Amino acid sequence: MGKNSDGLVFEVSEPSDNATIVYNARQMLLQMGFDETRQYLIASAVSELSTNIIRYGEKGTITLRCIRKSDKIGFEVIARDCGPGISDIQKAATENYSSGHGLGLGLSSVKRIMDECEIKSARGHGTCIIAKKWLM
Amino acid sequence: MNATQDNRINNELALNILNQISTPIMAVNKEMKLIFMNEAGFELLGTSWEKIENKPCHEVFNSSHCQTPKCRMRQVMEGEDSCTVRNEITRHERTIPIEYTATALKNKEGSIVGGIEYLIDITERTQQEKKLQEQSRTIMEISTPAIKLWDRVLILPVVGVVDSLRAQQMMNTMLKKIMDTSAKVIILDIQGVAAVDTAVANHLIKIAKATKLMGCRCIISGISPAVAETLVQLGIGLGEISTNATLQDALSDAFDIMNLMVTPRK
Structure with a gap:
């Protein structure tokens, strides 16, 4: 785990890395003032993203940070991987689509839980997913 | 110089x-x-x-x-x-x-x-790192205990983060224990689980299905408001799997299934 001005950065390569990320995410969300249900929801979305890296991308990083926009504060998670990339983002973000053996609900559920979700990917260049949740 | x-x-x-x-x-x-x-x-x-x-x-x-x-x-x-x-x-x-x-x-x-x-x-x-890895593996092994709660009723409390390795371990522990005790009901208590993403939900569903194949009913308890909302947001239907808010309710259901009744002493 690394800490810099951009927040907490975690290396993700094996299943056990997910635990550290989830605990840190929940800690951070609690400190930011998200209620228990939101903490659980967002931590689950974070877990979804880091599990995705392990399952599809093999290696990558998860960055957690607190962000500000005018008078709003929010939680941001950035998931980067060095995997094969997503060939059809539109398709991947749809419900019930899965290229692996999951339930096919992963990315679409992240989109549903978070307020903003941006996916950048190019075949052969890995994937970067940035998701934000504002504190109401 | x-x-x-x-x-x-x-x-x-x-x-x-x-x-x-x-x-x-x-x-x-x-x-x-x-x-x-x-x-x-x-x-x-x-x-x-x-x-x-x-x-x-x-x-x-x-x-x-x-x-x-x-x-x-x-x-x-x-x-x-x-x-x-x-x-x-x-x-x-x-x-x-x-x-x-x-x-x-x-x-x-x-x-x-x-x-x-x-x-x-x-x-x-x-x-040292190797030692640490071994230790965490040991912790993981002891963190999935299947406990006999009643005659033919088992409970598996799940705490912390569930990853695929641990889910596999839970599955093995449960199925083996069902075999050993000829359990009819197993309660999977997920109150202590830190997050439920689709992978975790998928594992839970698989575990419930596998237990059913062994002729054992699986009740998932510890569905807190946060867990319930997360499952809905994830879009996961637990289908025929019975769920309960608390372990107490789950146990009461288990007694029903076993045709048992808890009555005050006369």
Whole structure:
């Protein structure tokens, strides 16, 4: 785990890395003032993203940070991987689509839980997913 | 004291310092041939300068990065930033885990003429890491206990983060225990689970299905408001799997299934 001005950065390569990320995410969300249900929801979305890296991308990083926009504060998670990339983002973000053996609900559920979700990917260049949740 | 003399003393002093540093340090020219190594380096490799002078460094170190694109020495010579990485060297058939830092060696004009490398023997650290890994595996194993709650009623409390490895372990523990105790009901309590993503939900569904195949009913308890909302947001239907908010309710259901009744003593 690394800490810099951009927040907490975690290396993700094996299943056990997910635990550290989830605990840190929940800690951070609690400190930011998200209620228990939101903490659980967002931590689950974070877990979804880091599990995705392990399952599809093999290696990558998860960055957690607190962000500000005018008078709003929010939680941001950035998931980067060095995997094969997503060939059809539109398709991947749809419900019930899965290229692996999951339930096919992963990315679409992240989109549903978070307020903003941006996916950048190019075949052969890995994937970067940035998701934000504002504190109401 | 004139300038050349001053220079000589400095060189002597610098060499002395380099030789007394307990970290192996070496330098190569652009052809990857050894042009310097300090005493600590000789000690690590069990050799002397006469034997290795001007030899290609891969012959001396025989590491897993040698002569592969992973060689950081070559990378820094090609202009990349200095970096520290782990590696292994083989010496007299013994493998030593090391960590090395490679930096480009530049002349006065600033052009790259070779590379400098210093390395640390990390045998002890890797041993500690291995120990830690083993310990976490042990913790994981003891963290999935299937407990007999009543005759033919089992409970498996799940705490912390569920990953695929742990889910597999839970599945094995449960199925084996069902076999051993001929359980009819198993309660999977997920109140202590830190997050439920689709992978975790998928594992839970699979576990419930597998227990059903063994003729055992699976009740998932500990569905707190947060868990319930998360499952809805994830879009996961638990289908026919029975769920309960609390362990108490789950136990009460289990008694119903077993045709048992808890009554106050008369």
